[in-house]
Amino acid sequence: MTVPTERAVVGCGVYVDGVREPGHVTHQAALERVRETGRGFVWIGLHDPDRHQMEALASVFGLHELITEDAAAGRQRPKLEVYENSLVLAMSTVEYLEHQKVTDTTDIVSTGEIMVILGRDFVITVRHGDVAGLSGLRTELEGTPERLARGPAAVMHAVVDLVVDGYLRVAEKMSREVDDLEIAVFAPRTRVGIEQIYVLKRELLELKHDIAPLAFPLRRLSVEHLDLIPSVVRHYFRDVHDHHTRVAAGISTLDEQITSLVHAAMAMIGVQQNTDMRRISAWVAIAVVPTMIAGIYGMNFTNMPELRSEYGYYVVLGVMAAACTGLFLLFRKNRWL
Structure with a gap:
């Protein structure tokens, strides 16, 4: 139409x-x-x-x-x-x-x-x-x-x-x-x-x-x-x-x-991604220390030092805490965290 x-x-x-x-x-x-x-x-x-x-x-x-x-x-x-x-x-x-x-x-x-x-x-x-x-x-x-x-x-x-x-x-x-x-x-x-x-x-x-x-x-x-x-x-x-x-x-x-x-x-x-990656890397590095120590003492060998030590458990925990704290303070000082 x-x-x-x-x-x-x-x-x-x-x-x-x-x-x-x-x-x-x-x-x-x-x-x-x-x-x-x-x-x-x-x-x-x-x-x-x-x-x-x-x-x-x-x-x-x-x-x-x-x-x-x-x-x-x-x-x-x-x-x-x-x-x-x-x-x-x-x-x-x-x-x-x-x-x-x-x-x-x-x-x-x-x-x-x-x-x-x-x-x-x-x-x-x-x-x-x-x-x-x-x-x-x-x-x-x-x-x-x-x-x-x-x-x-x-x-x-x-x-x-x-x-x-x-x-x-x-x-x-x-x-x-x-x-x-x-x-x-x-x-x-x-x-x-x-x-x-x-x-x-x-x-x-x-x-x-x-x-x-x-x-x-x-x-x-x-x-x-x-x-x-x-x-x-x-x-x-x-x-x-x-x-x-x-x-x-x-x-x-x-x-x-x-x-x-x-x-x-x-x-x-890009800057933000680099910052995020640096922060993630810092936390990974902190987590590696106790993971490594725990891995060593979890290998189940019969003859290992300090396995029968009365205070070995507390010493290892202390070493883990001190190492993680030291790394945290180091990364914080360098502004990674």
């Missing part, structure tokens, strides 16, 4: 001079209105559309079939693709998940995806996953008509800016996670499971793979003279690119920091 395209549409509006026209319209009627009047643009928001819904939308807006496939499939690596009459920007979104304690099953960062399809008189935002809803952004932009008056490219910039701001928030919280773990690792008499460090390492690597690839698309948007990006909006993309560069560098620094923690934790584990 084919689901109507309207089921995937979470928002549709016509904007003229930055102001949204009143009333509810379908995506097809909205585009017809804009093209008949030659003014304004259409902004359509989609959530998890399937292939049939995207094909129906593509037939109305004249989208390339590859755009349809990518938008329906999701899971696209961050990229910018230039078509004859449209631009497509795919981005990963991230969100920090609050948690009480880091374990090997803890998810610290949740990811999603947003794709922005930009045309001369329309912009389509396609969201996959529950991360980074855009309803608040639409309301914010509608409150500042001067931004929307710059055209559909202003919407693309606002979406990218929202996504990169999300990167910054997650990076700051991950930085606190790493700092807290670093304090715990080097705190005296505190044992931190190596699994906790590996979990943070895993989450940072995933975050790095989601964030880093967006650098090249943002550079193109801020530097290249693309027909669908007015020069006034291109300047704003440069600011976003700077923010992205900063957060990408911060994530790389955190990754190096957590790698150092892995090495430090492994070294501390």
Whole structure:
């Protein structure tokens, strides 16, 4: 059963001079209105559309079939693709998940995806996953008509800016996670499971793979003279690119920091193992003395000295106790015990 395209549409509006026209319209009627009047643009928001819904939308807006496939499939690596009459920007979104304690099953960062399809008189935002809803952004932009008056490219910039701001928030919280773990690792008499460090390492690597690839698309948007990006909006993309560069560098620094923690934790584990082995060896050495003496006098030979001595038993016990005490004090002095 084919689901109507309207089921995937979470928002549709016509904007003229930055102001949204009143009333509810379908995506097809909205585009017809804009093209008949030659003014304004259409902004359509989609959530998890399937292939049939995207094909129906593509037939109305004249989208390339590859755009349809990518938008329906999701899971696209961050990229910018230039078509004859449209631009497509795919981005990963991230969100920090609050948690009480880091374990090997803890998810610290949740990811999603947003794709922005930009045309001369329309912009389509396609969201996959529950991360980074855009309803608040639409309301914010509608409150500042001067931004929307710059055209559909202003919407693309606002979406990218929202996504990169999300990167910054997650990076700051991950930085606190790493700092807290670093304090715990080097705190005296505190044992931190190596699994906790590996979990943070895993989450940072995933975050790095989601964030880093967006650098090249943002550079193109801020530097290249693309027909669908007015020069006034291109300047704003440069600011976003700077923010992205900063957060990408911060994530790389955190990754190096957590790698150092892995090495430090492994070294501390090695030191602890050496200490434990030294302590075990000391106790074994203490236990060897009475074991050896008892073994000698348990060999059952007929002619052995002191077997018939009246005080031989007590003397041997005394020798055992004195030897064990001496070894204990020696090992304690050398800090083996």
